[in-house]
Amino acid sequence: MRTREACAALDAADPLHSRRALFALAQGDIYLDGNSLGPPPHSALERLEAAARHEWGAGLIGSWNAAGWMDLPLKLGARLSRLIGVESDEVIAIDTVTVNIFKLAGALIAREGGALAAEAGEFPTDGHVLEGLSRISGAPFHRVTADTPPSQLPDDVRVLVKSAVHYKSARIADFERWEREAAARGIAIIWDLSHATGLVNLKLKAWGAKYAVGCGYKFLNGGPGAPAFLYCARDEIARLEHPVSGWLGHKQPFEFEDGYAPADGIGRWRTSSPSILALSALDGALDAYDGVDMALVEAKAQVLGDILLERAASLGLETACPGLGERRGGHVVLRHEQGYAIVQAMIARGITGDFRAPDLMRYGFNPLYLSHEEVFDAGAALAEVIETREWDQPQFTQRKAVT
Numbered sequence: 001m002r003t004r005e006a007c008a009a010l011d012a013a014d015p016l017h018s019r020r021a022l023f024a025l026a027q028g029d030i031y032l033d034g035n036s037l038g039p040p041p042h043s044a045l046e047r048l049e050a051a052a053r054h055e056w057g058a059g060l061i062g063s064w065n066a067a068g069w070m071d072l073p074l075k076l077g078a079r080l081s082r083l084i085g086v087e088s089d090e091v092i093a094i095d096t097v098t099v100n101i102f103k104l105a106g107a108l109i110a111r112e113g114g115a116l117a118a119e120a121g122e123f124p125t126d127g128h129v130l131e132g133l134s135r136i137s138g139a140p141f142h143r144v145t146a147d148t149p150p151s152q153l154p155d156d157v158r159v160l161v162k163s164a165v166h167y168k169s170a171r172i173a174d175f176e177r178w179e180r181e182a183a184a185r186g187i188a189i190i191w192d193l194s195h196a197t198g199l200v201n202l203k204l205k206a207w208g209a210k211y212a213v214g215c216g217y218k219f220l221n222g223g224p225g226a227p228a229f230l231y232c233a234r235d236e237i238a239r240l241e242h243p244v245s246g247w248l249g250h251k252q253p254f255e256f257e258d259g260y261a262p263a264d265g266i267g268r269w270r271t272s273s274p275s276i277l278a279l280s281a282l283d284g285a286l287d288a289y290d291g292v293d294m295a296l297v298e299a300k301a302q303v304l305g306d307i308l309l310e311r312a313a314s315l316g317l318e319t320a321c322p323g324l325g326e327r328r329g330g331h332v333v334l335r336h337e338q339g340y341a342i343v344q345a346m347i348a349r350g351i352t353g354d355f356r357a358p359d360l361m362r363y364g365f366n367p368l369y370l371s372h373e374e375v376f377d378a379g380a381a382l383a384e385v386i387e388t389r390e391w392d393q394p395q396f397t398q399r400k401a402v403t
């Protein structure tokens with residue numbers, strides 16, 4: 001197991017170390033839940049306040065033009081494109097992950113026919129939304145075994161939704177294999193990048209991916225319920241019909257025509273008035289990623305995860321994620337039958353992680369604000385909580401509604 005001194009030495013040599021100052025995190029708190037809700041960068045809070053006070057408060061309706069509100073989803077899409085490895089005019093920041101899956105899957109199934117598929121054990125919303133789409137469209141829905149490669153999917157599948165990083169196991173998908181096999185079978189993959197964006201060094205275009213959605217409030221730190229994003233490869237945009245055709249996806253919304261004529265370009269994926277305050281917070285939050293080398297971020301996350309896994313091994317804890325030295329997403333998952341109470345006892349010590357039923361403790365690492373030393377300290381605290389049974393108190397053992 002690495003020592004605290006060895007972790008301090010890693011921090012001293014870490015090019016990302018200084019980014020911690022960009023975040024409004026209380027001194028002493030160790031936040032290991034940024035894979036569920038990222039903390040606010042100062043720039044997000046400042047941008048949000050400016051948008052509320054000056055653009056909305058003072059500028060009023062004139063801000064649609066003067067503050068560039070109408071183009072904010074496209075501006076943010078362009079900023080996000082670097083983080084996922086696609087062109088700047090292929091991404092739009094809009095709606096939620098679930099809604100964006102519906103939009104893409106609905107458009108694809110209408111064009112391609114055939115069946116929809118999602119894996120068992122995926123983040124539930126991915127299957128829920130396809131089931132709903134199946135009910136109204138009549139397209140069959142298959143819930144397939146986790147990690148079924150496209151070459152082994154049922155013959156009629158034309159649309160597969162797949163997480164890039166699994167929310168529980170932290171396994172990273174084999175993008176290139178999946179895309180290669182899917183292309184050979186005429187299957188479109190919609191990648192759910194929720195747990196990957198801002199963490200994994202994504203190169204979607206190079207990997208042959210054409211469709212993806214992702215979350216703004218996890219590693220991107222855009223705030224609770226932040227807008228999600230949608231990626232659609234440029235050549236496919238004009239070939240798909242937006243199933244939620246609303247006035248702002250229209251070519252000329254301010255002509256107020258009865259008939260629907262879709263906009264050109266990625267703006268075609270708009271539906272309604274963009275959530276300007278939420279987009280503004282995300283815009284500010286993305287400053288924290290300016291100039292950041294995503295290869296460095298992914299590599300540091302791997303080491304941070306390893307530090308906690310070394311501790312887990314010394315405690316004899318079972319792990320439910322790729323092991324030491326293995327490639328994984330930004331979190332590690334440890335199994336303990338008292339996992340819920342242990343996570344609560346850790347939170348009481350200022351070390352926040354989360355619990356996923358029935359027995360999984362999930363700890364996430366955003367390399368932009370976490371140091372190697374902090375993760376070492378979190379591991380030491382975990383050892384104490386378990387070894388002294390600190391978790392065995394009613395305030396820790398009683399389940400709360402949101403975990």
Ligand SMILES: Cc1ncc(COP(=O)(O)O)c(C=O)c1O
Pocket residue numbers: 096097098099123125126163167192194195215228
């Ligand atoms: C993999 C995954 N997909 C989708 C979602 C849901 O996103 P939204 O609330 O934006 O629909 C989450 C988390 O909430 C998630 O982890």
Ligand SMILES: Nc1c(O)cccc1C(=O)C[C@H](N)C(=O)O
Pocket residue numbers: 035036037123167402403
């Ligand atoms: N979006 C959430 C919420 O509003 C409350 C609690 C948790 C969440 C989450 O994002 C869960 C998360 N997607 C997960 O991976 O478990």
